[in-house]
Amino acid sequence: MPSPLTQDQLDTALAAAGYLADETLVTALYLALELGKPLLLEGVPGVGKTQVAVTLAGILGRDCIRLQCYEGIDSSRALYDWDHARQLLHVRVAERGGAVETADLYAPEFLIEMPLLKALRNAGTTVLLIDEIDRADDAFEAFLLEFLSDFQISIPEIGTVRAAQPVVTILTSNRTRELHDALRRRCLYHWIDYPERARERAIIERHAPGLAAAAGDRLVEAVSAIRRLPLIKRPGIAESIDWARAAQVLSRDGAPWPDALKRSLGLLVKDQEDLAMIETAAVL
Numbered sequence: 001m002p003s004p005l006t007q008d009q010l011d012t013a014l015a016a017a018g019y020l021a022d023e024t025l026v027t028a029l030y031l032a033l034e035l036g037k038p039l040l041l042e043g044v045p046g047v048g049k050t051q052v053a054v055t056l057a058g059i060l061g062r063d064c065i066r067l068q069c070y071e072g073i074d075s076s077r078a079l080y081d082w083d084h085a086r087q088l089l090h091v092r093v094a095e096r097g098g099a100v101e102t103a104d105l106y107a108p109e110f111l112i113e114m115p116l117l118k119a120l121r122n123a124g125t126t127v128l129l130i131d132e133i134d135r136a137d138d139a140f141e142a143f144l145l146e147f148l149s150d151f152q153i154s155i156p157e158i159g160t161v162r163a164a165q166p167v168v169t170i171l172t173s174n175r176t177r178e179l180h181d182a183l184r185r186r187c188l189y190h191w192i193d194y195p196e197r198a199r200e201r202a203i204i205e206r207h208a209p210g211l212a213a214a215a216g217d218r219l220v221e222a223v224s225a226i227r228r229l230p231l232i233k234r235p236g237i238a239e240s241i242d243w244a245r246a247a248q249v250l251s252r253d254g255a256p257w258p259d260a261l262k263r264s265l266g267l268l269v270k271d272q273e274d275l276a277m278i279e280t281a282a283v284l
Contacts, residue, residue, distance in 0.1 A: 046236010
């Protein structure tokens with residue numbers, strides 16, 4: 001499945017859509033599209049991993065199908081399930097007609113598509129996002145291997161369902177636990193880190209227009225200093241943008257910029273111990 005865009009075109013399209021990616025991420029996305037391989041994005045929370053899939057779907061003119069992982073997720077939530085109410089109704093109707101033995105309870109019309117099956121059947125029009133795979137357990141990882149290897153799944157009652165072409169698939173992980181090598185081997189891998197200051201400044205400018213240059217520089221410098229502290233949860237890019245927008249509001253209401261930053265710090269940091277540490281460190 002060759003990429004519909006060159007690497008330069010992909011870079012330009014991402015920027016036009018508001019996602020300012022560095023060259024290494026653009027390269028990883030381009031190769032994933034060109035080679036038809038799943039792309040595993042790892043990084044700390046808040047660096048824009050999920051948004052990559054959403055933005056890519058918009059660029060390609062496709063639907064983004066999201067499978068949010070969590071502890072205990074199983075195939076019935078990720079792959080497919082059977083419409084038991086309709087099956088039961090079908091049996092009762094068949095009983096009235098005296099055809100119980102011929103009632104097919106596992107006909108396709110009783111199948112409920114979950115994200116993976118839906119993506120397989122619509123491979124040419126979707127981008128599949130398997131979000132926070134590290135929240136799922138080992139059994140679910142093992143279950144995914146067939147899908148990631150051959151873009152197919154086996155349904156005992158029906159048989160094997162194969163995609164007509166590779167599914168554009170992006171997996172994200174916050175690295176709360178180590179993923180198995182078997183899953184990693186099936187994916188192209190990229191680590192997304194916090195952006196360097198210049199790029200974060202450009203991202204904030206894009207999403208918080210009208211921010212004065214000096215104010216933006218001070219905000220980015222403060223964010224960088226805060227991330228160097230041993231916080232429980234370091235702020236991501238989304239929090240930086242929210243902080244900039246909130247400080248802008250307070251500044252328009254007459255608050256001096258340093259005071260606006262301090263008063264809106266709850267948009268950047270969401271833990272009382274972290275807030276106390278920032279106050280003690282006097283980084284604002």
